[in-house]
Amino acid sequence: MSAQVYLLTGYLGSGKTTLLQKMLAHLRVQDEKVVVVMNEMGEEDIDGEQLQGFGFPVKKLLDGCICCSIRGEMTESLKEVITSINPDKILIETTGVADPIDVIDGLTHPELYEQIEMKGIVSVVDASRFLELNSRFQSTGALVKTIRNQVKYADLLLVNKVDRATGDTLEKVKRKLSEINPNAPLYDTVQSDIDLHTLLSVSRLSENIELRREAVSSVPVQKTIGRMSPMDRLKQSLGLSTGQPSLYNSIETFSYRFKGAVDAGRFEDFLYDLPKNVYRAKGYVQFHGREELISFQHTDNQVHLFPFENHGPKMVAVFIGEGMNRDKIITDLESCY
């Protein structure tokens, strides 16, 4: 059985730990094995202290961000947690400056991939500060990108601290959030107070989108799915063609189990030729005529292949991207046998 993983993200001070405490209080009364993974940037563990007393193990990753400097540590930590505790649920609270794309990257380590079920990315937004942060950091690209990615890739959005925002501000915040991520449901909250059944039932939007895509391909007429932008709505009302509605604002992942060894040259070409919407590919593979396992990594059109002494891992490939054409990628990969 795989462990269900919930990823809590959101800018500094938005209400993630407050939410985590509510989730733990709720899960304590269920008979479930839960492990918390907390990440803080400094050497001191601040939030971890607030989680003592719930009776669940808390794994702390300090002094670095799981999205970058200690990503490997998170992967190792999760492997160890799964082996030693075999939890039903893993709740991960990221630092306020983590980019969910990078955390997902760490979570899709080929050795981990089949042992976890990514339930969803839950993003907590501070309604009283979002507009200010969004505009103040507009010029400093990296942080704006992170803040927006925390919204863009969320499967569920908590618009928290509504008690500190005026009605007008709240409307503007929600409009902005829906622009960045038209697919994730929004919930207004105070003290991150959300119906926990709803929260725990979160599912990856990319999977829902996949289902909707299949449903659409089986009907002959073209249908519009997802919320249209005001401009597209206007264009439609004028009978003009609209752009594709944004369907892919969600990171998708899928894995592929190799059926045997592949041709080294063809496989390398396959990796270099992966389309741009595949952000990462990684895994373990075996080449014709070679004994050892090869670990491969693909990112930003860079490919690294290196022999891997340990024969433990399975031959598997993991892909991360947006709007990926899974069938085509698998067909291309299978031409490497």
Ligand SMILES: Nc1nc2c(ncn2[C@@H]2O[C@H](COP(=O)(O)OP(=O)(O)OP(=O)(O)O)[C@@H](O)[C@H]2O)c(=O)[nH]1
């Ligand atoms: N007024 C108000 N305060 C809130 C609300 N939600 C949380 N807070 C407070 O905001 C502060 C920060 O909340 P946390 O839950 O620690 O936020 P966080 O996202 O975990 O913060 P970092 O760990 O710094 O990233 C705490 O003092 C909370 O009590 C809310 O809805 N309204």
